Amino acid sequence: MYLLGHLLxxxxxxxxxMIVGAVLFTCGVVCMATKRNALGILMGIELVLNGANVNLIxxxxxxxxxxxxxIGLDGQLMxxxxxxxxxAEAAVALAIALNFYNNFGSIDxxxxxxxxx
Amino acid sequence: MNWTSCLFLLCSLMAGxxxxxxxxxxxxVRMAFYLVLSLAATAxxxxxxxxxxxxxxxxxxxxxxxxxxxxxxxxxxxxxxxVQMRTSSGELLTALILGGALLVVLVSTAINVPAWQPTSxxxxxxxxxxxxxxxxxxxxxxxxxxxxxxxxxxxxxGMSGYLFPFIIVSVHLLVVLIGAAYLARAKRPVVERMx
Numbered sequence: 001m002y003l004l005g006h007l008l009x010x011x012x013x014x015x016x017x018m019i020v021g022a023v024l025f026t027c028g029v030v031c032m033a034t035k036r037n038a039l040g041i042l043m044g045i046e047l048v049l050n051g052a053n054v055n056l057i058x059x060x061x062x063x064x065x066x067x068x069x070x071i072g073l074d075g076q077l078m079x080x081x082x083x084x085x086x087x088a089e090a091a092v093a094l095a096i097a098l099n100f101y102n103n104f105g106s107i108d109x110x111x112x113x114x115x116x117x
Numbered sequence: 118m119n120w121t122s123c124l125f126l127l128c129s130l131m132a133g134x135x136x137x138x139x140x141x142x143x144x145x146v147r148m149a150f151y152l153v154l155s156l157a158a159t160a161x162x163x164x165x166x167x168x169x170x171x172x173x174x175x176x177x178x179x180x181x182x183x184x185x186x187x188x189x190x191x192x193x194x195x196x197x198x199x200v201q202m203r204t205s206s207g208e209l210l211t212a213l214i215l216g217g218a219l220l221v222v223l224v225s226t227a228i229n230v231p232a233w234q235p236t237s238x239x240x241x242x243x244x245x246x247x248x249x250x251x252x253x254x255x256x257x258x259x260x261x262x263x264x265x266x267x268x269x270x271x272x273x274x275g276m277s278g279y280l281f282p283f284i285i286v287s288v289h290l291l292v293v294l295i296g297a298a299y300l301a302r303a304k305r306p307v308v309e310r311m312x
Contacts, residue, residue: 013235022223
């Protein structure tokens with residue numbers, strides 16, 4: 001409440017970005033845990049990666065931290081790598097989901113239980 | 118009135134609110150649309166943090182590329198019984214309780230770190246624009262033009278840049294895309310093969 005109440009007049013800090021990142025991460029984890037549609041799980045993964053990206057950008061931001069504390073461009077470069085890897089992961093996961101859909105006629109992950117012992 | 122903070126509040130509420138909407142919606146098409154809005158608002162947060170190049174890449178690669186891929190996946194599998202897939206309310210309740218506990222832990226940890234509080238003397242004044250596209254491009258090529266004045270020789274090792282990870286991630290993307298094209302290729306129907 002203290003953080004929110006002063007937000008309209010005070011400058012933002014890393015902690016605000018961390019809170020947004022935590023919200024995105026938690027939403028992604030809950031989405032991955034509850035969705036039965038394989039594409040919904042993929043969307044949860046995208047949310048988790050974005051939460052991580054928000055944190056990396058906040059740590060590298062020159063506006064939010066002092067000159068000796070900021071990690072500078074490294075945070076942005078790591079965020080770029082995360083974006084590229086997320087694109088690769090989405091492509092492969094989508095191909096697997098489409099393959100599953102073609103073979104089973106369903107996109108429900110609860111029905112993917114052939115390897116169950 | 119601090120306009121940066123106001124814009125931050127707007128973007129963060131959009132990002133968080135639509136992320137919650139992704140979780141709570143049970144319609145896969147609406148989920149995809151909410152995810153687009155949430156990721157676009159995250160790009161706004163990147164712009165506000167002075168990461169203009171990464172924000173633009175977020176819009177182009179994520180919103181323009183990855184999510185279009187996802188929407189194609191939704192369209193290719195959108196039979197009527199898969200558009201609405203409800204989770205049982207017991208599972209949803211358990212997941213929400215656990216997620217809430219996780220959120221409380223993360224937020225209370227973030228609030229209690231003194232180094233992450235708003236600073237009064239940032240590295241760059243908020244009225245000064247930072248230019249990141251050229252330094253990022255040079256860093257990917259192996260030259261850290263932003264670290265040339267680094268006095269600490271121990272930190273100068275980071276000046277070698279990101280050429281090697283860049284090559285690894287490029288080859289990785291190539292391999293992954295070939296693999297994805299192989300996995301998703303058109304096959305003969307299963308019935309025909311079983312005969």
